[in-house]
Amino acid sequence: MGEDDMPMDDKAKRMRDLLSSFYSPDPSVTNTNNPFKFASLDVINTTSFDADQYMNLLVQRSNLEGLLQKHVEMAAEIKNLDTDLQMLVYENYNKFISATDTIKRMKTNIVGMEANMEQLLDKACAKFLIFIMTVQSRSDGVNTSLFEKREHIEKLHRTRNLLRKVQNLLILHNESICSWQYVSHMNFFLSGIEQFIYDLPARLGKCIKSEAYADAVRFYIGAMPIFKAYGDSSFQDCKRASEEAMDTIIKNLQGKLFSDSESIQARAEAAVLLKQLDFPVDSLKAKLFEKLEQSLDGLQLTHEEIANVTAESSNLSEQGNNTESIPGSAHGALVSEFAEAVRAYQVIFPDSEKQLIKLSQDLITKHFEITSDYIKKWIPIANFLGVLRIIWKDVLLIDKVLHEALLPDYSSKASRIAVRQYIKSTFSHLLHDISDALTNVHIKPKEEVDEHPLVVFLEAGKSSVLQGSMNVLLDFRQLLKENLGGLQLSDLIVDWVQEGFQDFFRALHDQFHLLSGKNKSAVQDENSTKGMQVEKVVPGLVLVLAQLSIFIEQTAISRITEARSHSTVEIAAYFSGGGGGAHENGPAFVPGEICRTFHSAGEILLQHYINMRTQKITVLLRKRFTAPNWVKHKEPREVHMFVDLFLQELEAVGTEAKQILPHGVLRKHRRSESNGSSASSRSNSLRDDKMSRSNTHRARSQLLEKHLAKLFKQKVEIFTKTEYTRESVVTTVVKLCLKSFQEFVRLQTFNRSGFQQIQLDVQFLRASLKEIMKLLLTFCLMSWQKRRNRLQFLHNQRKVKLVKLLRHPPAYCGGKMI
């Protein structure tokens, strides 16, 4: 308004002063220093001018000539002032006219608008808003926040009311002289709006350049109503241009939203802006979510990572406790990135929680799935713990971001399952190792002429059982020490381990039976697949298994129990307490029961071994005795081949037994012991028997009949309980075989030659087995003598009836006393 920079003469200056005094309601401001300067005559230019006083002063001070001159001056000045005033009025009138024109133009528009009052108000408001904003942006140059905007709106509201008043004023009172000021204001607003709209594309371009997208969007949104109203007419080009600009902005914003390099705030802002622009955000959301999901794939634990974990954790154990370094792998970075992304996503799309929860749970589930896969492959405990730690770390990271997912609960459940699975798989691997140790070893060293292959198996088996279970215990102790994110697992782990041991030994027991081929079909399968070799090796294996069972019963169990109780006091307490929940979950580890199981298993296996061995010999004997026609047998020429085979088999038994089984005490002692409690009466009487024999020799005359009666009432206990000594096993085998021999002989009828052949064979056998089986051979020999041998017939079986005994006393006693 004030264009006072131009140089002026005094006159003009005074004019201006006058005019300004006219305009300004308070002239004191302009004339503050005048009263002192023009105390006398210059008062004329002040508002406090008093004509009478001035005239008196003039008359008093001036002479006539001076008065006349003053008159002339005054007249000229008045004239000048008049013209100036006229000009001013004219000018103002001109302005007024132009304003009126503008108003008229406006009015025509307004008239159109008046039909729709709402629209009018909106437009007015929009225009005013833009004006205000422009002013604001210019004056502040500061980014406008929402809060500021609200202020603007309030201002807008006030101004709208004002504007309405102005309009009313304009319409109702055109002629009012004062109103021209407002008109000029209005005029200026409108030109400002026009200016703003025309500038908009350029401004937007600038914004794009400086990446001030927020401003750009604000501008554009501000201009939107105008474009809506006049976009088709006056601002067409502008609109197109700014729309183009906005397209680039949208594109940029989208790019920004998807670019990982941008900060989250930036991306969130971008999303907000896009939302403001009515851009289809849902598809963006879906896309972004897809991206998140894709990033999940990258997060999967891979084998390499687990290997890394091993390396790291081994480093860890070497270097000391630097727990922080563990998740410092690429994986950790990825996960934290993921967590960030999730957080961003959550910020950007606040309604997406459910999806995110599901997503993160999926992640954890996948983690655990992978872990369980690895568990199936079996990984060392350090690895397992490492993986668990990683997972737990991930969980914590994500939990920070996404607390509602309750990931800790979820993952603690899952890790419980994983730990349990791990324990189970550890035991199954242990089992597998043991059976491997037994089967592999027994297949492999066929060629190597190892002197004591069975010892190797046995040792391998023993060590794998003992060492394996010790290792397992150590592992589990480590597991116990590990506090996985405060999971209260130790109770459960203890229970599980106990259960695991119980199951393990049970499974081992079954495995032994399976290996021993107790199951007939299994044996057949094995035979069909592995052929002769297995058939040959299996008995030895069975013997090994029997011995191993005993080892487990006597040593391993107690060692394991001991080891368990030697672990930390706490754990020991748990173990000895048997664990509170043990009974709910399943059977706890009961060493006694396991011992019993293995004890019986050992017996069964030993029996099985003996059976297998005797079966082979039985087959041999069966062939021998069923094939030839004994009635038409020819004179014996040599000892039959079967004796060699028989001895060979026995030798095999002997070597196997020698390798594995311990020496027993002397046979006679053992015999009396082996009768044991089961037949104590009999063993006593056996001793009596021996005594009576010597007695008969010493005092034959006395009580002969009674002793004889006693003697023949006794029978020799052939089948005693087998023990884990080589003598016991060998003699049992021999006994059984000779018994079979006897039975086969009984089933046949021989001619003299046939009988002689058998006699020959037996004599040979007897010589070989003399020290072992004197008694039984005697027994057998007698029974053969009944057949076809009319000359040598001896009634060799003991009878109850003494009468019968006495009928053939010499023969009988002789037979017995050999």
Next chain:
Amino acid sequence: MQGGSSGIGYGLKYQARCISDVKADTDHTSFITGTLSLREENEVHLLRLSSGGTELICEGLFSHPNEIWDLSSCPFDQRIFSTVFSTGESFGAAVWQIPELYGQLNSPQLERIASLDGHAGKVNCILWWPSGRNDKLISIDEENLFLWSLDCSRKAAQVQSKESAGMLHYLSGGAWDPHDVNAVAATCESSVQFWDLRTMKKTSSIECGHVRNVDYDTRKMHILVTAEDESGIHVWDLRMPKVPINELRGHSHWTWAVTCNPEYDGLILSGGTDSTVNLWFASTTSDELTSGSVVASPSQKLDPLLFSFNDYEDSVYGLAWSSREPWIFASLSYDGRVVVESVKPYLPRK
């Protein structure tokens, strides 16, 4: 589990393998047994348990021309029995009748009703249908199965049909299904074969090696018990011939003879070459077995061996339940000793 000499003993003169319950004698508990002596004159003893059950009385003693390898009493006529005998070189089989007035004669001779000639190899056994009067007889030798039609009044036996067991099958014994007059089980080396007598064809078989003895459960259909050399005793349900429904460990040496109690379900007696007789209680219902095979608790798994009678001097080859007093059985060890025992004290409490 070790038995004292609670039984009632009776000594035969020579070694012996076979003993049979005289089922047709409904007034007394009697058994018939024969000796196995190549050189001496063999005897057939008819034994009767005294009314007090304290003594075995020799009711009759008859000489038999050859050593007796198998003997079975006719289930419907107490005076008739069959034997399989060997001269040492060849085998024969015959049906005999105890003479009516044997008590009055000094040396009563057995009357040979029919001789079952026509066997080539070793005759294993002669089977009577256990459940009642039937004019058919079955004899099994190593290669063939004979079905005889016996006419006691005319004292004649005729081969009704004969079928070879087939190449490479050496029969060793058999049993006649008490529930089905047309079904016979014959044992051979590697299996138990089932024959239909109407067609004289094999109907099915059970894979099971070296069966020494086989017996049908007289109480339950489809149940068969086998005794094997090494693997003990198996109980089979013929409807499920793949797997035995029960398994008993048998004897420390071969299990030679096995017989089911005619009255008590699941009560099985076995004799073995380890000179013992074992009394078993084995469930013969398959559903119990399935639960038994998955045995978890030790309490559930009772020892099936009720008692072991081991007061024998030699292998026990002959076993027979008394059908009149089903808690009594007779056992015969190779040394010729007959022991009659009661299983009453050992029965499980129900």
